[in-house]
Amino acid sequence: MEQRELTQEESLNIISSMIEKAKGQIGRDSIHYLVWGWLGFVAAIGQFALRMLDFPHHYITWIILMPIGGIWAFFQGRKQQKRTMGYSEKAMAAIWGAFTFSLLIVLANGFIIQWQVAYAFMLVLVGLATYVSGAILDFTPLKIGGYLSWALFALAIYTNLDYAILAIAISMFGSYLIPGYLLKARYGKEA
Amino acid sequence: MEKKLDPLLHNELRLAIMSLLVSLKSCDYPFIKEKTGATSGNISIQAQKLRDAGYLSIEKGFKDNYPQTIYKIQPAGLKAFEEYVNSLKDYLEGNL
Numbered sequence: 001m002e003q004r005e006l007t008q009e010e011s012l013n014i015i016s017s018m019i020e021k022a023k024g025q026i027g028r029d030s031i032h033y034l035v036w037g038w039l040g041f042v043a044a045i046g047q048f049a050l051r052m053l054d055f056p057h058h059y060i061t062w063i064i065l066m067p068i069g070g071i072w073a074f075f076q077g078r079k080q081q082k083r084t085m086g087y088s089e090k091a092m093a094a095i096w097g098a099f100t101f102s103l104l105i106v107l108a109n110g111f112i113i114q115w116q117v118a119y120a121f122m123l124v125l126v127g128l129a130t131y132v133s134g135a136i137l138d139f140t141p142l143k144i145g146g147y148l149s150w151a152l153f154a155l156a157i158y159t160n161l162d163y164a165i166l167a168i169a170i171s172m173f174g175s176y177l178i179p180g181y182l183l184k185a186r187y188g189k190e191a
Numbered sequence: 192m193e194k195k196l197d198p199l200l201h202n203e204l205r206l207a208i209m210s211l212l213v214s215l216k217s218c219d220y221p222f223i224k225e226k227t228g229a230t231s232g233n234i235s236i237q238a239q240k241l242r243d244a245g246y247l248s249i250e251k252g253f254k255d256n257y258p259q260t261i262y263k264i265q266p267a268g269l270k271a272f273e274e275y276v277n278s279l280k281d282y283l284e285g286n287l
Binding site for chain 1: 196201202203206207210211213214215226227275276279282283
């Protein structure tokens with residue numbers, strides 16, 4: 001950068017440019033929505049398919065795929081250089097940390113509360129986390145994803161387990177994958 | 192009457208550094224170097240000027256046995272940046 005007298009317009013351009021470059025860091029987080037979105041979508045669709053085939057251990061898709069996500073997240077966290085700490089990053093870490101713990105509590109009690117109800121609760125939690133994320137990032141597709149998952153709660157709770165599983169699959173697609181790809185498309189270039 | 196712009200911020204690299212920190216709250220030295228494209232020496236000199244004015248803090252430490260320098264914006268820096276932007280807006284609105 002040169003050391004010279006700036007015009008006011010140049011000052012504003014520098015400010016805008018740097019803020020856009022800073023925003024690019026948000027694009028790097030889209031990978032989390034994509035990885036978990038695909039894992040959840042495949043697990044849900046897989047479980048649905050296994051149930052249609054009357055396979056007794058249809059839930060095995062979750063048992064196989066979710067730990068893969070957990071291992072990935074662990075190594076991703078170690079690998080990713082935390083070079084910046086934005087205001088929103090702390091809030092996002094808190095939201096998704098709370099989501100993960102809440103989800104684990106629900107799933108740990110799935111046999112007691114029945115899996116259809118557990119899946120319905122999952123949708124409420126997904127809706128909460130994605131909506132709040134969208135609000136923090138000021139990113140509407142995530143907020144819409146939140147609304148979608150909340151609406152899918154009705155499909156899950158008022159029908160049966162098969163529809164609850166489908167609701168999870170739709171939620172993964174609409175609340176994670178679509179916003180994830182849009183986030184990557186919008187901010188990924190500046191990262 | 193045109194407000195005088197803060198001379199500390201009315202500089203290309205210092206303004207760029209402060210703009211990044213206003214957005215992110217804190218970042219490390221390689222990030223600033225990558226985003227501004229400035230030389231190492233220039234970043235150090237300009238960052239020190241901002242630190243001496245209380246606009247940012249500079250924390251030096253180690254990460255995985257490598258030296259690490261973290262810049263964090265300070266309340267005085269945020270205030271100064273806000274006033275700078277408002278002055279810019281006033282100037283541009285007055286000139287339209």
